[in-house]
Amino acid sequence: MINRERLYAYFMEICAIDSEPKSERLLADRLKEDLTALGFMVNEDDTGEKIGGNAGNLIARLDGTAPDQPLLFSCHMDRVAPGVGVKPRVEGDFIVSDGTTVLGADDAAGLAAIIEGMKVLREKNLSHPPLEIVFTVAEELALLGSSHLDSSQITSRCGFILDAGGPVGEIVIQAPEQAKINAVFHGRSAHAGFAPEEGISAIQMAALAITRMKLLRIDPETTANIGSIQATGPTNIICDRCQLQAEARSLDSAKLRAQVEGMVKALESAAAEMGGTVEIEVQSCYPSYRLDQGAEPARRAAEAARQVNLPVRFKATGGGSDANHFNNRGIPTVVLSCGYEKVHTTGERIALDQLASLAEWVVAIISGE
Ligand SMILES: [Zn+2]
Known part of the structure; x- marks a missing residue:
């Protein structure tokens, strides 16, 4: 035809x-x-x-x-x-x-x-x-x-x-529905050799947060991934800024919300425990x-x-x-x-x-x- x-x-x-x-x-x-x-x-x-x-x-x-x-x-x-x-x-x-x-x-x-x-x-x-x-x-x-x-x-x-x-x-x-998470950790810089006690490492905060997250295949309907992590500086300075970008997807809205909440909690608890702060932006991409x-x-x-x-x-x-x-x-x-x-x-x-x-x-x- x-x-x-x-x-x-x-x-x-x-x-x-x-x-x-x-x-x-x-x-x-x-x-x-x-x-x-x-x-x-x-x-x-x-x-x-x-x-x-x-x-x-x-x-x-x-x-x-x-x-x-x-x-x-x-x-x-x-x-x-x-x-x-x-x-x-x-x-x-x-x-x-x-x-x-x-x-x-x-x-x-x-x-x-x-x-x-x-x-x-x-x-x-x-x-x-x-x-x-x-x-x-x-x-x-x-x-x-x-x-x-x-x-x-x-x-x-x-x-x-x-x-x-x-x-x-x-x-x-x-x-699936998708959400993106953008987080920026703020620590405190200090000389890494002379006064490490005075510093708060943003890189360590991010690392701690990541170890607390469930990632990749969460269940048959849900996935999550860290796409990028950025922090740069000389080795003799405790790094005070670290940015992390992640996403989560699920065929089920409730599961997506739970996954995103878990990731946000991990970010917040890591910052709080190490004495720093974190700015978090969650963007819902599509339903x-x-x-x-x-x-x-x-x-x-x-x-x-x-x-x-x-x-x-x-x-x-x-x-x-x-x-x-x-x-x-x-x-x-x-x-x-x-x-x-x-x-x-x-x-x-x-x-x-x-x-x-x-x-x-x-x-x-x-x-x-
Ligand atoms: Zn296409």
Whole structure:
């Protein structure tokens, strides 16, 4: 049903358009033009101004030809660095970059599959429900773009985000909540040789705090990690400042809260016992979600996948995506695997067959064909 050559060419064309986070302007303009040509009404929100970027989220609508509930499809327009000057090419069964940049299949694979799906609907005159498309900015910056999306503009209660690794056919129905902790220990400097009694080592406070934390795999749903610890100075001075950055994730909000509280307590008790102080900042990055396999988008995605002979598998992910915000705002949304591999590296690639399957899946979800 889909036109493979057209899909591959379009995918490579949009990979070649520069679109690092907060610099999505060129790609947003191109997608706006293409969606408009496909009959969509396209709006751009003011997220660009709010986050200091040069483009906002695109929200596009197409009236239905069948009286069914509206469906939402979404992807992000940005890609991680190095993502400027991408030169995609076909190598055997894959599309790859030239090795100096990422390919940007994350998330151009989703963008291209959605656009191809819309082209097929139009040229084959397939009946479809009302459709909404949201292309977000700055997803790679901890979901910044979708966190500013005005979701009151969206009427769908059944969403599909094309933005996960793994073979096409896999459906993400669970993702964790994440929190970040930034802590700065303040001790007291003193000469390490002449008057160590007068000093309070910020480095020792941090070390004590870390030994008191539960870290890495906490339970099947919860993880925690120290990402960085920074303190520098000469050996003859007791170091009075040490900064520590950590994160925790859980599929369960209560477990995340408990984990973060435990880490905060460890930081505070270490500082108090050693006579120093600690400033702690806890930032909640995004909420978790959990859908069951019978939820509308999960059921619909699975049924469509079977129709086009894709192996269906439901899974949980350890990372966040725009679906965390959509679900939290009352739009039940699953994430579809796109078949891309080694994302966020210059070895990123996608198999031609996987890209084609993704576009077929989109058509099947919408039209049942
Ligand atoms: Zn992505």
